[in-house]
Amino acid sequence: MFTITVVSAHKPIFENKDTTITSPIIIDDHTISYAVYGSLDDKNDVDFLEFDAKEGEKFYIEMLVPKIKSNIGFEPNFAIISKEISTKHEVPFTVPKGYGVINVVYPKNYENEFYEKFTQTKYLKGQSISGIINKSGKYIIAVYSGGKGGKYTLAIGKKEDFGIKDLITFPYVYFKIKYLFNPVFTCLGLAAIFIFIVGLINIKRKRR
Numbered sequence: 001m002f003t004i005t006v007v008s009a010h011k012p013i014f015e016n017k018d019t020t021i022t023s024p025i026i027i028d029d030h031t032i033s034y035a036v037y038g039s040l041d042d043k044n045d046v047d048f049l050e051f052d053a054k055e056g057e058k059f060y061i062e063m064l065v066p067k068i069k070s071n072i073g074f075e076p077n078f079a080i081i082s083k084e085i086s087t088k089h090e091v092p093f094t095v096p097k098g099y100g101v102i103n104v105v106y107p108k109n110y111e112n113e114f115y116e117k118f119t120q121t122k123y124l125k126g127q128s129i130s131g132i133i134n135k136s137g138k139y140i141i142a143v144y145s146g147g148k149g150g151k152y153t154l155a156i157g158k159k160e161d162f163g164i165k166d167l168i169t170f171p172y173v174y175f176k177i178k179y180l181f182n183p184v185f186t187c188l189g190l191a192a193i194f195i196f197i198v199g200l201i202n203i204k205r206k207r208r
Contacts, residue, residue, distance in 0.1 A: 010035030010118075010155060012173050014180075015047060021081075021096065024048035024140060030059055032161045036154040037180055040076060040145045046093050047143040049154070053133040061141065063106065063126035064153040066181050067113060074150025075106035076126070079142045084135035093144060104129050118174075121181055123153070151181060 015038035019025055027034060030051040038047050053059060063078060065071055079091050085100030095101055104127050112125040133139075143154060 011161065012037060012177065014176065015039065018045075019048045021048050021094075021140060021142070024050040027051035027156060029161075030139075030157055031057060031159050032157045033159055034156045035064075036156065037151075037177060038143065038154070039151045039180075040074075040143065040149040042149045043092075043145055043147055045144070045149060049141040049143075049156075051139055051141075051156075053136065053139055055133055055136045057133045058130070058158075059133055059139075060128070060130040060156065060158050061104070062128035062155040063104075063143075064116075064155060065124045065126055066151055066153065067122040067124055068151070068181055071150040073148055074145065074152075075108075075147060076143055076145050076150065076152045077103065077105045078127075078144070078154065079103045080129070081140040081142060082137055084137040084139070091142070091144070092146065093142065102129070118177075121177075 010033045013025060013027070013034055013036045015025065015036065025036065025048070027049055028051075030053055036049060040047065061078065061080070063076055065074060065076065079089065080102045081095055081099050083099055085102060087100050087102050089101045089103035091101055091103055106126050114123055114125060115121075116123055141154070141156075143152065
């Protein structure tokens with residue numbers, strides 16, 4: 001069950017610091033199934049990711065919103081930005097001259113809920129976009145909100161690519177994701193596990 005759970009999940013990427021359009025999170029291979037875990041402080045906060053793509057490659061991007069109390073009313077959008085894009089949608093942040101923009105907004109009053117087994121978290125499926133890359137080049141994904149801030153998970157790619165390293169780091173990744181969504185509950189859970197282990201050790205010592 002452990003192996004099946006890990007293999008069916010996305011490879012995680014965490015937003016550990018604020019990004020800019022000139023200093024984004026780099027996605028090594030956009031065709032591999034990644035899950036980017038991030039948060040927006042408010043309507044002025046924008047997260048940036050970047051990937052290289054070749055003509056003819058398939059691409060896939062989907063917004064997922066954890067169904068947690070702090071996310072009520074949070075509707076994150078994302079845009080794809082590149083010199084190779086001719087479309088120029090309007091977005092509420094500065095785009096470099098010569099870049100095109102495809103804006104993909106969160107659907108209003110949309111309640112497509114599902115349960116994600118890897119993080120044991122309920123999500124709302126937001127907007128998604130997929131297709132074929134028309135021109136080789138660099139592509140930037142900008143995640144932003146027109147209103148309040150919140151926590152999001154951005155799914156990128158569909159090709160599963162898990163190895164031994166992913167299996168070994170699974171416990172760390174699991175608790176890091178749980179802490180991101182619910183830090184208080186996660187800390188209490190870890191404390192309970194620690195107390196339980198210490199209790200077992202003391203019982204074994206007494207029996208000796």
